[in-house]
Amino acid sequence: MEELSSKHLLGIKDLNPADLELIFSTADNFKEVINRPIKKVPSLRDITIANLFFENSTRTKLSFELAEKRLSADVINFSAAASSVSKGETLIDTVNNILAMKVDMVVMRHPHPGAHIFLSKHIDAKIVNAGDGAHEHPTQALLDAYSIREKLGDVKGKRVAIVGDILHSRVALSNIFCLQKLGAEVMVCGPPTLMPKYIESLGVKLSYKLDEALEWCDIAMMLRIQLERQGQPLFPSLREYHNLYGLKQENLDRLKKVPVIMHPGPINRGVEISSEIADSEYSIILNQVENGVAIRMAVLYLLASAA
Amino acid sequence: MKVLLKSVKIVDATNPQNGKIVDILIKGGKIEKIGKSIKAETGLKVIEEKGLCVSKGWIDLQANLQDPGYEHKEDIQSGLKAAAAGGFTKVCVSPLTEPVRDAKDQIQYIIKQSSESAVELLPYASLSKKAQGDELSEFYDLKQAGAVAFTDDRNSIKNPNLLKNALLYSKSMDALVMNFPYQTDISPNGVVNEGEQSTLLGLKGIPKLAEELMVKRDLYLQEYCGGKLHFSTLSSAKSIDMISTAKKAGAAVSCDMASYQLLLSDEELSSYDTRFKTLPPLRSKDEIKELIKAVKQGKVDALSSNHLPEDIDSKKKEFDLSSFGVINLQTAVPAAITALEGKVDLADVISLFTDGPARILEIDQPKIAEGETANLTLFNPNEGFIFEKEDVLSKSQNSPFFNRNLKGKVYGIISGNKMELQD
Numbered sequence: 001m002e003e004l005s006s007k008h009l010l011g012i013k014d015l016n017p018a019d020l021e022l023i024f025s026t027a028d029n030f031k032e033v034i035n036r037p038i039k040k041v042p043s044l045r046d047i048t049i050a051n052l053f054f055e056n057s058t059r060t061k062l063s064f065e066l067a068e069k070r071l072s073a074d075v076i077n078f079s080a081a082a083s084s085v086s087k088g089e090t091l092i093d094t095v096n097n098i099l100a101m102k103v104d105m106v107v108m109r110h111p112h113p114g115a116h117i118f119l120s121k122h123i124d125a126k127i128v129n130a131g132d133g134a135h136e137h138p139t140q141a142l143l144d145a146y147s148i149r150e151k152l153g154d155v156k157g158k159r160v161a162i163v164g165d166i167l168h169s170r171v172a173l174s175n176i177f178c179l180q181k182l183g184a185e186v187m188v189c190g191p192p193t194l195m196p197k198y199i200e201s202l203g204v205k206l207s208y209k210l211d212e213a214l215e216w217c218d219i220a221m222m223l224r225i226q227l228e229r230q231g232q233p234l235f236p237s238l239r240e241y242h243n244l245y246g247l248k249q250e251n252l253d254r255l256k257k258v259p260v261i262m263h264p265g266p267i268n269r270g271v272e273i274s275s276e277i278a279d280s281e282y283s284i285i286l287n288q289v290e291n292g293v294a295i296r297m298a299v300l301y302l303l304a305s306a307a
Numbered sequence: 308m309k310v311l312l313k314s315v316k317i318v319d320a321t322n323p324q325n326g327k328i329v330d331i332l333i334k335g336g337k338i339e340k341i342g343k344s345i346k347a348e349t350g351l352k353v354i355e356e357k358g359l360c361v362s363k364g365w366i367d368l369q370a371n372l373q374d375p376g377y378e379h380k381e382d383i384q385s386g387l388k389a390a391a392a393g394g395f396t397k398v399c400v401s402p403l404t405e406p407v408r409d410a411k412d413q414i415q416y417i418i419k420q421s422s423e424s425a426v427e428l429l430p431y432a433s434l435s436k437k438a439q440g441d442e443l444s445e446f447y448d449l450k451q452a453g454a455v456a457f458t459d460d461r462n463s464i465k466n467p468n469l470l471k472n473a474l475l476y477s478k479s480m481d482a483l484v485m486n487f488p489y490q491t492d493i494s495p496n497g498v499v500n501e502g503e504q505s506t507l508l509g510l511k512g513i514p515k516l517a518e519e520l521m522v523k524r525d526l527y528l529q530e531y532c533g534g535k536l537h538f539s540t541l542s543s544a545k546s547i548d549m550i551s552t553a554k555k556a557g558a559a560v561s562c563d564m565a566s567y568q569l570l571l572s573d574e575e576l577s578s579y580d581t582r583f584k585t586l587p588p589l590r591s592k593d594e595i596k597e598l599i600k601a602v603k604q605g606k607v608d609a610l611s612s613n614h615l616p617e618d619i620d621s622k623k624k625e626f627d628l629s630s631f632g633v634i635n636l637q638t639a640v641p642a643a644i645t646a647l648e649g650k651v652d653l654a655d656v657i658s659l660f661t662d663g664p665a666r667i668l669e670i671d672q673p674k675i676a677e678g679e680t681a682n683l684t685l686f687n688p689n690e691g692f693i694f695e696k697e698d699v700l701s702k703s704q705n706s707p708f709f710n711r712n713l714k715g716k717v718y719g720i721i722s723g724n725k726m727e728l729q730d
Contacts (some may be wrong), residue, residue, distance in 0.1 A: 013507075091625060105588075113509040114579030114627035121578075133627070135509030173509055197514070201503035230497075 003306045007128040009299055010116045011136035012177040020181060024146055028289070034070060034293060044073035045056050047304050050098050052108040052154035053130070054080040054091075054115075059265055059289070060130050060140070064107050065297035073304075076103070091115065092122050099125055105304060108132075126303050134168050140264050141174035143295040145182055147288045148219055151260055156183035161213040161259070163245065165270055166196040167234070171223060171264045176202055189213035190223075190245060193234035210245050214255055221262045222247055222272045238271050244269030247273045267291065308724050309334050311347055311480035313355035315685070318362040318700040320654040322675055333362065333681045336723035341677055343675040354728075356718060358689055359715040362657045363395025363672055364682040364720060366664035368563050369539055369611035370636060371460070372398075372428075375416070376405025381616035381702045383420040383428070389636040390426045391727040393612070394684040394717035398426060398636070399668070401460045402433040409433045409444040411452035418453050425725035429455045429668070434473050434484065438462045443473060446482050455668055458485035458539065461586055461631075462491060463521060465491075467528060474534035483668065485537040488521035488546065489513075489587065498627055500588040510626065511545075513588050515543035522546040526553050529560055537667055538562040540613050542587035544597035551606040561667045565613035566639045569599055569646035571707055579626045582707050584630040586615070595646075602659070603651050609663035610656075616703035634701045637694070638708045644688055644715035653688050685728075692716050 002022050006014045033041055039188045049068050053061055061077075068075045078098065089097075095106065108116060113135035116127050131137040148155050160179050166172045166188045179186050180203065186193065187205035189212070200206050207213045214220060225241060235241050242248075252258050261273070261283045269275045278285060312331040317324045330345040347353050372386035376422060381389075390398045400417060402408035408417070414430045421428035432454035436442045439462075446457060450703070457473065464486050465469045477484050491497075494513045499505050501512025522538060526549060529536040540566050541547055541686045550562045567585070575583040583589055590598070601607055615632030620630050640660055647656050665672040674682040694708045719728035 089622075090623075092623070110625070112627040115625045117579050118625055133509055134511075170509060173507075197501060197512075198505045198506045199501050202506060 004302050006304070007306065008116070008120050009138050009303060010120060010127065010129050012138045012141050012174045012181070013136070015181070017181050020142070020145070020178065023142055023295065023298050023302065024149060026302055027146055027294040029293040030301070031291070031296040034297075040070050040072060042072045043301050044068070044071040044304050047105065048074040048076070048103045049105045049107060049300070050076050050078060050103045052078045052095065052098070052106055054108070054110045055131070057109050057130070060109065063289070063292040064130060064296050067293050067300055070293070071300060073300070078296060091119065095119060095123055095238065105300070128226060128303065129301060131170050133170065134173070136171050136174045137170040138174050139292070139299060140171050140294050141178035142299070143288055143292045144175055144221065144262060144264070145178050146275055146295055147262065147284055147291050148260070150287065151284055154220065155179065158184045158219060159187070159217045160219045161187045161189055161217035162186050162221045162223065163189045163210065163213060163247070165225050166190050166199060166223070167194045167196055169223050175221065176204055187213055187216055191235050191241070209250060210247070214251055214259060217259050219262060220247065221264075222260045223264065224266060224268060225271055229271060242271050246271060247277055249274065251274055252277065252282075260284055262288060308338070308725065308726060309351045309412070310358070310721065311345060311351050311353045312685070313353055313715045315359045315361040317417070317675055318360045318654050318657050318688070319389050319661070319675055320658045324675070325654055327382060331675075332623040333721060337683055338482070338675065338677055338679050338681050341675070354685070358687045359718060360686055360688055362673065362684050362686070362721060363661040363675060365394045365640060365657075365684045366397040366399075366592070366668070366672070367395045367612045367614070367636065367639065367660070367668050368399050368609050368664045368667065368671060369565070370398050370614035371401035371403060371616070373616055374404060377467050379702065385700060385702045386636070387421060387424045387428070389614075389634070391424070391720055392717060392729055393637040394640055394686055394720060395426060395636065396682055396684065396720050396722045397429055399429045399431055402458065403438060403460045403462070404480060405655055406436045407433045409436050409449070410620070411448050414449060414452040414454050418676070425720050425722040427722065431456050431458050431460070433457070434459045434464065435469060436696075439606050440465055440469060442536050442647070443469070443476060446476060446524045448481055452728065455604060455670075456483040456485050456537065458487070460539070461487050461489075462489070463487050463489040466539065467524060470525060470528050471532055474529060474532035474536060477534045481535075483535045483537060485539050486525055487539045488518050488525060488541070490517045490520045493517045493520060498584065498588070499576055500573040500590050504576055504591070504592050508576060508579065515545065515590070515594070518543045518587060519549070522549055523557070526550070526558065526560065529558055535559040540565050540587060540611060542590050544594065544601050547598070547601045547606050561608040562721040563609040563611045563664075563667070564598065564607055565635070566610045566646070567604065567613070567633060567635055567645040567707060570642050575707070581622045581624065581626055581629040582633065582705055584626065584629055584631055585633055599647065599650055602647065607659065608667055610643050610659040612636050616641070616701050617705045618703055622705050632705060633707050634699070634705050635705055637698065638701060638706065638713060640717070641692075641713040641715035642708065645713050648714060680723055681721045682723070683721045685720070686715060687718065688715045690714070690716040
């Protein structure tokens, strides 16, 4: 059987194009499975997976849990709010305590960048990154690329504009890495206050004008504005953000060719995207959600079945 | 103590005998004779090693020995051992202990603790009470007790009025004021250099701007107030340029850099190794080139260790949550020799640890000359070594240099009647 080149999924950074293709072809199989009347396969029977969420999540957690259950894994859930983390326990201690109960894999979301890489040096289990601060969110990037591939046939040569809060976004970073590895061109667009100063060193195009980005791209990926990650406000108001960077019908009206519209969710309707567009024929937002389960099944399956 | 140094090369930019190979006879803590083929009388300890060099005793401008308060990280005795092994005969110690060193009995504690050692500790006192940045500490009383300068160390002085008053007040007793320039508001919660690496790693960046803004402000304040102002542990070539320009215009300002800043770049951080989490942060490879150029042009007055021991529990953490700092007393000069090899003349590198700090602190350093007190460091600049965990004499293990080739092995120090040789 083919295997991934990495023991963990810590970030897209560690994967090569062959890994990405393997994940996609595996996801193709699982997508077929989850559309059957009986959606469950026994692939991960006797594998125990701990979902450790040190940061709030609804859909990523649900999506992982569903993927695990469809693969017949045993699942335990842990969230930081109800844990001993607030009592001062270190991350390594918390995870080792859970692993002592014979857990095989860890799916973790953590507020600090690099937490998974740190953990991988100190614990034995396989680790899947479900988001680490403003660093990576690899399964999101995989499901996004998978959705583009599904919609447009191929990712190679496509132009993808990522619009919004790039500074605080792990989705943006993972997508940049993933799309570039697959041969797509990437542009980032958003207010300069939400843009890392050195973003162009990653080989992406940069624009501060939404219309310019829309004109250029085949796919527009609208990011959620994450007010909770900002200290001092980096733009004056949500209203102003919507006026300047929100995707509205009038933006599309100015275009010759309307791009495919994506969004990692959850959507702030009326902020980064207007309702009519989120629900329009151009949007593949719900396909992304469906593909998320298939991609996560593929990742868990490939990691669990590797030596 | 009677010692004969056989065939040692003098490395001392200000010495007429710089570069000469000589024998040096030391008796009763003084250099009795410098010459060729001095005979070894009985009862004399003879030191003879191939390639051995001798310089004035090295001075470190910036070390934190964590004592009192954090003795599990380092204490005075372990710090002294590390300093001696690093070739230092004098070490300036940070006031950021627990309690903060803002009273004269704490100054006396440091001086007394090191009285038996070949390494002399020169205590800094905090500039503000408890280093909280509000009220001036008692400069006069502290200076009388032996404080060599006033600094809040890595608690940069945010309030310009406090620095203004410190500079003004320092003039009544010719005290030296120091600041580590870091405007935190411009980059809240920054943990690494802002650049390509911080972007790749998703870590919050600290731009050079955070340093340069405060350097600029402080230069204005110094121009307005007078007084002597030293900038500690810089990391931006632009800051160094601004200071150099002010110096040329006659301002009483000076600056130092941590030696590792010349050797390690932010590319070391690719796997989030917290041993490379320092303040100021490790900068880019391009900036290192500029920093080395600044050293070459003589714009940097001194290099320092910026030794900051941190225990494993403070470092074995998520990157954001781990403590800043590295241990560097044992490796400070080798790091500088390694970084500057082939770029800056060795005697000039060594003077950044001898004449440079002595000028900043306005202390008399004994010359390498007959009749002078022996205050010497013995080393071989061409001998390479690999710094290993087992070599660490500090109580903490947060060295960025493990398994790395460094050049410049220290053989020992002689300070008056005291001598400490390494194995």
